[in-house]
Amino acid sequence: xxxxxxxxxxxxQQPTRRFGTFLGVFTPSVLxxxxxxxxxxxxxxVGNVGLVLTVLIVLLASxxxxxxxxxxxxxxxxxxxxxxxxxxxxxxSLGLELGGAIGIPLFLCRTLxxxxxxxxxxxxILAFWPGSPPATTQxxxxxxxxxxxxxxxxxxxxxLKLQIxxxxxxxxxxxALLAGALSGGxxxxxxxxxxxxxxxxxxxxxxxxxxxxxxxxxxGMSGDLRNPQRAIPRGTLLAVTTGTLVYLFVPxxxxxxxxxxxxxxxxxxxxxxxxxxxxxxxxxxxxxxAILSSAFGSVLGGPRVxxxxxxxxxxxxxxxxxxxxxxxxxxxxxxxxxALAAVALGGLDTVARFVTILFLxxxxxxxxxxxxEKLVGDPSYRPTIKVPWPxxxxxxxxxxxxxxxxxxxxxxxxxxxxxxLFLFLRQQSLRKRWGDVRAGLWVALARFALIKLRSHxxxxxxxxxxxxxxxxxxxKRISLVRLASWFNQDRGVxxxxxxxxxxxxxxxxxxxxxxxxxxxxxxxxxxVAFSEVNVVSDFENGVIDVAQAKGIADLHANTVMxxxxxxxxxxxxxxxxMRAVSRAGKSTIIARPxxxxxxxxxxxxxxxxxxxxxxxxxxxxxxxxxxLNPGWSDARIxxxxxxxxxxxxxxxxxxxxxxxxxxxxxxxxxxIIRSAGQTIAEVVHTHSRRSDVVFFGLRExxxxxxxxxxxxxxxxxxxxxxxxxVRNAGEFAGNLI
Numbered sequence: 219x220x221x222x223x224x225x226x227x228x229x230x231q232q233p234t235r236r237f238g239t240f241l242g243v244f245t246p247s248v249l250x251x252x253x254x255x256x257x258x259x260x261x262x263x264v265g266n267v268g269l270v271l272t273v274l275i276v277l278l279a280s281x282x283x284x285x286x287x288x289x290x291x292x293x294x295x296x297x298x299x300x301x302x303x304x305x306x307x308x309x310x311s312l313g314l315e316l317g318g319a320i321g322i323p324l325f326l327c328r329t330l331x332x333x334x335x336x337x338x339x340x341x342x343i344l345a346f347w348p349g350s351p352p353a354t355t356q357x358x359x360x361x362x363x364x365x366x367x368x369x370x371x372x373x374x375x376x377x378l379k380l381q382i383x384x385x386x387x388x389x390x391x392x393x394a395l396l397a398g399a400l401s402g403g404x405x406x407x408x409x410x411x412x413x414x415x416x417x418x419x420x421x422x423x424x425x426x427x428x429x430x431x432x433x434x435x436x437x438g439m440s441g442d443l444r445n446p447q448r449a450i451p452r453g454t455l456l457a458v459t460t461g462t463l464v465y466l467f468v469p470x471x472x473x474x475x476x477x478x479x480x481x482x483x484x485x486x487x488x489x490x491x492x493x494x495x496x497x498x499x500x501x502x503x504x505x506x507x508a509i510l511s512s513a514f515g516s517v518l519g520g521p522r523v524x525x526x527x528x529x530x531x532x533x534x535x536x537x538x539x540x541x542x543x544x545x546x547x548x549x550x551x552x553x554x555x556x557a558l559a560a561v562a563l564g565g566l567d568t569v570a571r572f573v574t575i576l577f578l579x580x581x582x583x584x585x586x587x588x589x590x591e592k593l594v595g596d597p598s599y600r601p602t603i604k605v606p607w608p609x610x611x612x613x614x615x616x617x618x619x620x621x622x623x624x625x626x627x628x629x630x631x632x633x634x635x636x637x638x639l640f641l642f643l644r645q646q647s648l649r650k651r652w653g654d655v656r657a658g659l660w661v662a663l664a665r666f667a668l669i670k671l672r673s674h675x676x677x678x679x680x681x682x683x684x685x686x687x688x689x690x691x692x693x694k695r696i697s698l699v700r701l702a703s704w705f706n707q708d709r710g711v712x713x714x715x716x717x718x719x720x721x722x723x724x725x726x727x728x729x730x731x732x733x734x735x736x737x738x739x740x741x742x743x744x745x746v747a748f749s750e751v752n753v754v755s756d757f758e759n760g761v762i763d764v765a766q767a768k769g770i771a772d773l774h775a776n777t778v779m780x781x782x783x784x785x786x787x788x789x790x791x792x793x794x795x796m797r798a799v800s801r802a803g804k805s806t807i808i809a810r811p812x813x814x815x816x817x818x819x820x821x822x823x824x825x826x827x828x829x830x831x832x833x834x835x836x837x838x839x840x841x842x843x844x845x846l847n848p849g850w851s852d853a854r855i856x857x858x859x860x861x862x863x864x865x866x867x868x869x870x871x872x873x874x875x876x877x878x879x880x881x882x883x884x885x886x887x888x889x890i891i892r893s894a895g896q897t898i899a900e901v902v903h904t905h906s907r908r909s910d911v912v913f914f915g916l917r918e919x920x921x922x923x924x925x926x927x928x929x930x931x932x933x934x935x936x937x938x939x940x941x942x943x944v945r946n947a948g949e950f951a952g953n954l955i
């Protein structure tokens with residue numbers, strides 16, 4: 219599968235009706251927080267751990283939620299949040315792959331949440347008809363799913379406005395609870411934990427924690443908001459604060475009332491009906507409303523995540539279509555269909571736990587996004603709500619801890635699922651239209667490394683090949699580029715430079731498209747190198763200027779490389795450029811790739827050692843780097859030199875035999891006696907004619923003698939296979955490393 223998300227592909231059409239802070243964010247968020255756990259488990263929490271630890275549990279859980287809400291608000295105020303809510307923010311911060319890895323499970327868990335809440339609503343309704351068969355529960359659940367899907371698919375405005383009376387019902391139930399407690403008299407609360415029906419503190423914490431989740435229901439409506447940058451932080455933080463205050467209020471009421479005993483509180487169930495005024499009549503509408511609002515939040519948010527995934531090429535494109543009323547109707551009905559199919563699973567306790575884990579992975583990622591954005595410090599990250607990066611990272615660690623407390627198995631399964639999705643999406647061809655924090659992260663790390671590198675004095679031992687190759691058209695000279703890559707062997711940086719002779723003040727060459735074409739060529743050939751295109755007024759001076767300027771801080775090009783020219787005059791020019799860059803402390807390589815290896819023949823690398831120009835060190839090192847390539851690992855390296863007589867030969871052979879082991883490079887030594895009247899070129903051709911690669915040293919010709927020296931080099935290279943001339947002007951010239 220290839221997803222091509224380009225700039226000309228439109229984002230999903232936006233709904234015409236936009237909502238404000240209260241109806242669009244606060245209402246769905248606070249009603250999802252004040253949900254079923256508040257009615258079913260708050261009394262159980264107080265009855266097991268006492269008032270003090272209950273307050274501690276509320277504060278611990280709410281602090282994680284509040285930090286995550288702050289992180290989400292920071293992200294929302296730094297970007298124009300579109301359709302998709304949390305998925306949109308994460309994918310635009312950490313990248314499309316990680317956004318998709320979170321977005322797909324987010325859609326699934328919100329869709330399954332529809333089934334879960336519908337089951338809860340059905341079971342609470344059927345509690346008035348004891349003995350109903352399981353099939354009846356499933357039938358009622360299916361009917362509830364169809365109704366809320368139909369309402370949400372037709373109009374988000376209608377679904378959100380229905381939550382106003384629901385909020386009123388929840389408020390009435392809270393008032394009835396307080397009135398009932400006060401009318402029955404107050405008692406001294408239990409301060410310490412008893413653990414009557416719970417095994418321990420962290421077990422109770424894990425059971426309670428889902429009560430504070432769900433605050434992102436309003437964020438999921440981001441594409442329907444008039445002003446997301448304003449509505450999301452205000453509505454989300456207000457909802458979390460309201461939920462925390464309510465959760466601090468309820469345990470005080472339950473712990474101090476005389477209408478129920480601590481033993482009764484410790485039993486699971488809706489204990490509120492025994493405390494509140496008009497019990498069942500005022501509490502159950504609040505329970506049903508809380509469940510229904512959570513279901514509405516899921517059926518509104520899930521399809522919008524699917525809509526955003528489709529717009530980014532991670533789901534079929536038709537799912538991004540909107541109806542005439544501006545709703546993602548197709549995505550909504552597909553979400554409803556999946557939720558309806560999940561009814562066949564029966565009880566969803568295990569699914570509910572897994573859904574909670576997936577939501578927590580979302581919280582981890584939201585905090586990581588905000589923390590990394592702040593830590594990296596991209597100039598574009600200017601949120602109006604500022605959260606210190608350590609605070610966001612603490613929120614991530616807290617969410618991970620709760621995941622393990624709830625279910626280590628479900629936690630690992632969720633992480634494996636999202637990691638698998640991330641790796642799968644990373645392998646796809648995803649062309650995103652936006653930048654993300656990853657580029658800034660690498661820049662920050664590179665800056666840190668460069669600063670640290672500056673404090674280490676340059677030493678020959680730390681030399682690495684930073685090659686600047688002037689190759690012209692990389693596609694036509696790909697063998698030269700490959701040779702430079704072999705010399706590099708992932709030890710340094712290779713930059714392929716194409717120079718255009720012209721005048722930027724009058725011409726406008728499309729250097730960026732040329733650079734992209736070079737990048738495509740390198741990618742097709744599987745070569746790791748950087749590319750750049752520069753416009754210069756004169757080729758010779760341009761090479762010298764670019765070579766001096768190339769690099770940043772102490773990480774600069776230390777080796778300039780050229781391909782063998784067809785025109786002898788261009789070789790003379792290269793020799794002049796070599797002399798100039800040598801003065802700048804940069805080595806030079808002039809290479810003529812000519813591969814003619816016969817199958818089955820032993821690969822051989824010949825290195826002709828003169829011993830007078832301090833080139834031998836770099837010659838040996840380049841030969842060693844070449845042999846590190848898997849295709850050259852079995853090649854023999856022979857260091858050859860020329861003597862005038864037998865006595866000189868013996869002396870040189872002893873010297874080379876002692877020198878080579880000190881380099882820790884596996885090589886052989888061979889000294890040839892030149893016959894009377896025999897030229898050096900004839901000696902070289904006699905012994906290296908069948909060698910795969912032949913290295914020579916270069917000297918700096920005196921000004922005005924470049925033509926004569928170029929003719930000697932042409933004669934020397936004639937008839938040989940791949941030939942490489944090297945001038946060592948670097949920091950370790952004459953110092954073996």
